[in-house]
Amino acid sequence: MEMTRTQIARGVYLTYLPARKFKTSLLSVQFVTPLRRETASANALLAAVLRRGTVSCPDMAALSARLDQLYGATIDYTVRKRGENQCVGFVASFIDDAFALGGERLLEPVTDLMGELVCSPATYHGRFQPAYFESEKTNLIDAIRAQVNDKREYADSRLLRLMCQAEPYAIPRLGEEEDAQALQSRKLYAQYRELLSSAHIEVIFSGSAPQERVEQALQGAFSTLPREEVCPILGTQPHEGRQEAQSVTEEMDVTQGKLGMGFTCGSDDMPALLMGNTLFGGSSNSKLFMNVREKLSLCYYASSAYHRQKGIITVSSGVEFRDRPRAQEEILAQLEALQQGKIEDWEMEGARSCLLNAYASMGDSQGKIENFYLSQAATGQEETPQQLSEQVSQVTLERIVRAMETVRLDTVYFLTGKERAQ
């Protein structure tokens, strides 16, 4: 069964993914908008405020009663960063009609509720309910502050921020705390009207219902959407590399150090870099796993990620404070080995089949496939998992070496303990 993507209204696209094998259907409605400091925290807050109530379900109690009645359907608000775009919206999951005890239809009522959350929020004198605005603003500020709690994620995000300083990519998913503090109800409502009329909208559906039925449900539920001129999706600017790598150390009261390293990729041979990154630190077969962890026992995790849209690779690891120099040295040595083409046949095979397996099984998870197609749409890419598989199949050792030769160290970040803790 094939994926199709069609425009169903001005600047509104439906990605339809037919599947009968799941117990549930998934429906996602997402605003795709440029990631900007001025709007990032407002958009994040908007999703949370909209989720608080609609005209017909004005509070949490009414909303949750409605969802429970629909066999525990879930509608979660999401805030995601994809390339230099921010995606905010709702993802619904509800059981397939086949399992409803009374043979009820669930797609239509769930889509209606989605439509209400987006188009008919609970308002008060032309703005959002003051209580909802205030409490979600507090929650957003708390959530931004709480990012420090998970030290691994915190270190990863600090690295990106230092590396991409003046670029939108440095802006965190939820925006900055001081911007969140400054948010005002009236401005938020204006931002909401703006998104409704002119933001690019991606809708993704996976489930057993035929496409016509899905489109019909959407037409009904979103009939009041006031569409006007739609802003096109902006591309992501590749990272400008530094002449000389920078190194930053910060202190916190932790027992384990977190080492992050950011690299720029000069090459635009994306499939070769996908393979190169998998060989470097993208699997349990990778050079980082085999050497930094298994051979030298320096860490529990040492992995790398390729940020395709941004043209960068980041490495993340947790090590004893005193082992930092050895770990850093070893990570660079492994990159150098790749650049010199020191890649065994079994490593090539392993990396390739790891990627192919991931693409082949992507359609087995509604969450993964939604995320994949949203990322593709939000960054202007069009390949299907199948096409990516084919591209990866054709990558040669020579191409990997040539692509990895352009990988340069840009930024090193180390989160260390306070002296007392050492």
Added chain:
Amino acid sequence: MKQTFYERIGEAVYRERLENGLEVCVVPKPGYAKKYAFFATRYGGMDTRFCLNGTWMDTPAGIAHYLEHKMFDTREGNALQELAKNGAEPNAFTSNAMTGYYFDSTDHFEENLKILLSFVSIPYFTDESVAKEQGIIAQEIRMIEDNPDWQIYTRMLKALYHTSTARTSIAGTVESISHITAQTLYDCHKAFYTPSNMILTVVGEVDPIHVVDLARRVLPRVGGGAIARDYGQEPEGVAQRETAMEMEVASPQFLVGFKCRSVPDGEDYLRAAVVGDLACDLLLGESSPLYHRLYDAGMINTSFGGAYEMMPGVAYLYAGGDSKQAPAVLEAICQESRRLQEQGVDQAFFQRARRAAFGSNLRGLNSFENIAVTLTEGYFHGYDPFRFPQVFDSITPEDITDFLRENVTQERSVLSQILPRSGEKGGNKA
């Protein structure tokens, strides 16, 4: 093989008990590209004291988890890499009462399954390789020690229990794992990794007969006997009412725990689990009046949630999240429990919550890992988890109020908190 079809959830399960005692379960999933295998032993972080050949043995905390790490070593090298070469994504986890090894792959499934069954059943340790793992696991322990979610949960369990090995950290401590040797690992493998203490579950579009044949060919012909375990004699009351710790976190976090009556294995185990979960939903779930009241008052936020958990010899209901008013939230939960006991559960709300819980259990069947883990737990505790629709049907509002009366009271509660560090500057240096 015995085939059972579960009409209300649209699943079939093939089961067979091999001559060596191994249980094999196959769940066909037509239309999926991936195939998933889960090979588990009834042995986890709680099983530190057990009887082997008539002798009681005390083993270091963290040994089941350590063994899990070392099982990937083979005489030829490392099974992780062998599987990864075939595009399989192998991994393993150790929980309080089980250790599970698994992979999923789209190609070479039978070859991968053979590797899985071999490396888990054939131990290969040397003193050198055991010593080398200390560095890796020590870093894993350091990592979780810096994790506030782990700290708050572990400290809650220590407050709830006096002697039960539910108190024992699954990974152990850097100190406790330093006592582990190749010989202790061999002893534990011999005791617990015997087919009669294990179950293999395969999910995906595979031929069940091939799975059984392969398991018969690869695994030992004879299984071992039952293993007696000592989880500690746990008194009725809680060990400690409150526990708090300071960490580098942005805002205070809390968990409240209620020490519940433990439940014996058998079909009632599933019923108890469903009642406990539903009671938790009705008392403080996202649809409950209490949740809405606390949320509107700013005492909790979306991080708030709860669950009912069972482990050998223990059971507890817990809830928590971020809050600056944790003691008041605990008080409100106890009050709401009293109110429900006195006034009963609202009928319409009960019906809705039960229906929602059914939907949520059904959704769980999208996940191969969840299916495998659920079937494994069911096997270890003697019940059939796929009968959940019938169990939901049989539950009444009185079951819920009885549960709350017995378990969710002030006397049975503990409060675990993580507070931001006080009196220190959090300055950064560039």
